[in-house]
Amino acid sequence: MRKFTHLQASTVNEASQNAAGKGMVIAGGTDLLGTLKDEILPVYPSIVIDLKTIPGLDKIEEEDGSLLIGAMARLADVASHEAVKKHCQALSEACGKAASPTIRNMATLGGNICQMHRCWYFRTPDDRFHCSRKGGNTCPAYMGDNRYHSIFGVQNGCAAASSHDTAPALIALGATVITSKREVLAEGFFAANGFKSCILEDGEIVTHVRVPKSKKSVFEKFALRKSIDFPIVNCAAAYDGDGKVRLVMGGVYPAPLRLSAAERAVEKGITEAAAAKAGDDAMADAVPLSRNAYKIEIARTMVKRTLLRLGG
Numbered sequence: 001m002r003k004f005t006h007l008q009a010s011t012v013n014e015a016s017q018n019a020a021g022k023g024m025v026i027a028g029g030t031d032l033l034g035t036l037k038d039e040i041l042p043v044y045p046s047i048v049i050d051l052k053t054i055p056g057l058d059k060i061e062e063e064d065g066s067l068l069i070g071a072m073a074r075l076a077d078v079a080s081h082e083a084v085k086k087h088c089q090a091l092s093e094a095c096g097k098a099a100s101p102t103i104r105n106m107a108t109l110g111g112n113i114c115q116m117h118r119c120w121y122f123r124t125p126d127d128r129f130h131c132s133r134k135g136g137n138t139c140p141a142y143m144g145d146n147r148y149h150s151i152f153g154v155q156n157g158c159a160a161a162s163s164h165d166t167a168p169a170l171i172a173l174g175a176t177v178i179t180s181k182r183e184v185l186a187e188g189f190f191a192a193n194g195f196k197s198c199i200l201e202d203g204e205i206v207t208h209v210r211v212p213k214s215k216k217s218v219f220e221k222f223a224l225r226k227s228i229d230f231p232i233v234n235c236a237a238a239y240d241g242d243g244k245v246r247l248v249m250g251g252v253y254p255a256p257l258r259l260s261a262a263e264r265a266v267e268k269g270i271t272e273a274a275a276a277k278a279g280d281d282a283m284a285d286a287v288p289l290s291r292n293a294y295k296i297e298i299a300r301t302m303v304k305r306t307l308l309r310l311g312g
Contacts, residue, residue, distance in 0.1 A: 001036055001037050002036075002039070002044050004036075004044070004045055004046055004047060004048050005046060005047040005048070006047075006048055006050065007047055007048070007049045007050065008050045008052075008053040009049050009050060009051060009053060009054055010053060010054060010055075011054060012054060012057075012180050012205060012207055013180070014049075015049045015051055015054065015180075015205055016180045016203050016204065016205050017203065018047055018049050019049050019202075019203045019205065020202050020203030021202070021203075022043070022045055022046040022047065023045055023046065023047040023048070023049055023203075024045040024047075024048055024049070025048070025049045025050075025051055025205055026048050026049065026050055026051065027051050027052070027071065027072060027107075027108040027110055027111040028074065028103075028106040028107040028108045028111050029106065030099070030103050030106050030107045030111065031107075031111060031115045031116065032048075032111075035116065036048075038123070038125040038126070039125060039126050039127065040122065040123050040124065040125060040126075040127060041127065041134065041195055042127050042130065042134050042135060051071070051072055051110075051205070052072060054072070056070065057070040057071055057072035057073075057110075057207060057208075058070045058072040058073050058074070058077075058108075059073070060073055060077065060078065060081050060083065060084065062083050063210075065212060065213055066210050066211055066212045066213060067083055067084060067087060067088060067210070067211045067213065068208055068209075068210050069084075069109055069208060069209045069210075069211060070109075070110075070207070070208055071108060071109060071110025071111075071205075071206045071207050071208060071209065072108050072109075072110060073108060073109050074104065074105060074106065074107065074108055074109075075095040075096075075098050075099075075103075075104040075105075075107050075108065075109060075112060075166075076095070076096075076101070076104040076105045078091065078092065078095040078109055079092050079093075079095035079096035079104065080092075080096075087211075087213035087214060088169075088173055088211050088213065088214060088217060089214070089216065089217045089218060089219075090168075090169040090172055090173060090214075090217035090218055090219040090236045090237070090238055091166065091169045091170065091173060091175075091211060091217075091219075093169070093218065093219035094165045094166045094168070094169040094219045094221075094234070094236065095109070095112075095165070095166060097165060097219070097221045097226075098112060098165040098166065099228055100227050100228040101227075103228070109166060109209060110206040110207075110209075112164055112165065112166045112167075113164055113166055113167055113170065113177065113186075113189070113190075113198065113206065113209070114196070114197070114198055114200065114206060115163070115164060115197065116195060116196065116197055117133070117158070117160035117161070117162070117163060117192075117197050117254065118148075118160070118161075118163040118230050119131075119141055119149065119158075119159075119160035119161075120141075120145070121139075121140040121141050121144065122134075122160060122195075131158070132156070132157035132158055133156075133157075133158050133160075133192060133194065133195050134194075134195055135194075138157075139154060139157055139158055139159050139160075141159045141160065141289075142154065142159045142289065143290070145291065146159060146289040146290060146291050146292055147291040147292050148161060148232060148251075148292065149161050149289055149292055150252060150253045150254055150289070151252050151253075151286045151287065151288045151289070151292055151293075151295050151296060151299070152252055152253040152257060152285065152286060152287060153253070153287055154254070155191065155192045155253065155254035155255060156191070156192040156193075156254075157192075158192045158254050159254070159289065160192075160254050161250075161251045161252060161253065161254065162190060162197065162250045162251060162252075162253065162254060162255055162256050163230040163231060163250070163251065164190070164197075164250065164256070165219075165221065165230075165231060165234055165250070167186070167190055167248075167250055167256045168219070168234055168235060168236035168248040168249060168250045168256045169217070169219050169236040169238075169248075170186040170209065170211065171186045171187045171190075171236070171246070171248040171256055171258065172217060172236040172237055172238040172246045172247065172248045173186075173211050173212060173214055173217055173236075173238050173246075174186075174187075174211075174212050174238075174240060174246065175209055175210060175211040175212070176209070176210045177189045177206055177209055178206070178207050178208040178209065178210060179200065179204050179205060179206050179207060180203075180204055180205045180207060181201070181204050183210075184199065186209075187258060190255040190256055191254075191255055192254045192255070197254075197255075212241070214238045214239060214240075215239045215243070216238070216239055216310060217236065217237065217238035217239070217310070218236070218237055218238075218306060218309045218310050219234070219235070219236045219306075220234065220235045220236075220302055220305055220306045220309065221233075221234040221235075222234070222298055222302055230251075231250060231251040232251055232295065232298060233249065233250070233251040233252060233295060233298050233299045233302050234249070234250040234251055234302075235247070235248070235249045235250070235299075235302040235303060235305075235306040236248050236249075236306070237306045237307055237309075237310040238310070239310070244263070244267070245263050245266050245267075245270070245307070245310065246258070246263065247259040247262050247263050247278070247282075247303065247306070247307070249282070249299060249302065249303070251295075251299075252286075252295065252299055259278075259281075259282045259303065261278075261281040261282060261284065262278035262279070262281050262282040262303055262307075263278075264281070265277045265278035265281050266278050266307055266311075269311070270307050270308065270310060270311025271311075272308070274307075275303070275304040275307040275308050275311070276304055278303050278304065278307055279299075279300035279301065279302075279303040279304040280300065282299065282300065282303045283296050283299060283300050283303075286299075
């Protein structure tokens with residue numbers, strides 16, 4: 001690991017100002033430290049700003065009709081918080097199924113939604129595959145080993161699949177991401193943006209997530225191992241304020257994917273037949289790569305399973 005200056009920020013403004021340019025922020029550190037050790041990026045930060053020393057960013061507070069969750073709240077704490085379990089069940093389940101117990105006790109909600117993609121070409125040490133996300137001209141996975149990649153095409157030249165467990169839950173729940181500069185609906189927050197997997201600009205930091213209370217919401221995850229693995233496919237569903245279903249899937253596209261066609265299939269109610277049709281409709285536009293067509297059947301089943309849990 002190369003040398004860098006370590007700053008313990010005391011305010012969001014201080015962290016934001018120092019992160020602009022050649023700085024990076026660290027929350028739980030479960031993703032960033034490995035990134036720095038392996039030197040996967042074409043640039044290396046001259047300063048790393050610790051957000052753990054900023055007071056109040058780890059709080060979980062109940063507001064009128066919503067929960068305000070600090071970006072530094074640990075995944076384990078979000079998963080076990082009574083208000084989250086009661087009003088935002090999908091988020092509680094997503095946090096509880098992310099990574100391993102050890103990591104969940106270090107990793108934060110803000111870190112999870114901001115983590116970079118897990119594509120093995122992108123993550124190869126020493127930037128040996130200078131892919132389109134890093135300023136290169138190609139996506140090696142598109143013609144290479146793409147068994148865990150997108151089945152719905154590329155986004156900004158990238159075929160990696162989103163790996164945030166909390167993202168589908170937040171989108172399904174209609175959450176808002178609050179940063180040092182603005183408020184953005186979670187549905188518009190996730191996008192391939194250079195080496196980032198979200199729309200954050202230089203020096204912009206996530207501070208809170210506001211999550212509306214839901215009548216009911218659920219989260220499902222398919223991974224090769226129940227502990228520690230990133231999702232092959234994950235799925236979240238929730239009832240919005242009008243009683244309509246919001247359905248979101250991860251692991252199938254570079255950003256979490258809102259499944260509008262599947263939502264329409266259950267507009268008149270969630271039945272076995274309607275849930276099965278929703279799975280078929282969700283996969284109608286899938287365009288698998290050379291080695292990941294198997295994900296279509298997994299995703300179809302996940303849609304049905306998630307909806308039946310929501311309606312049960």
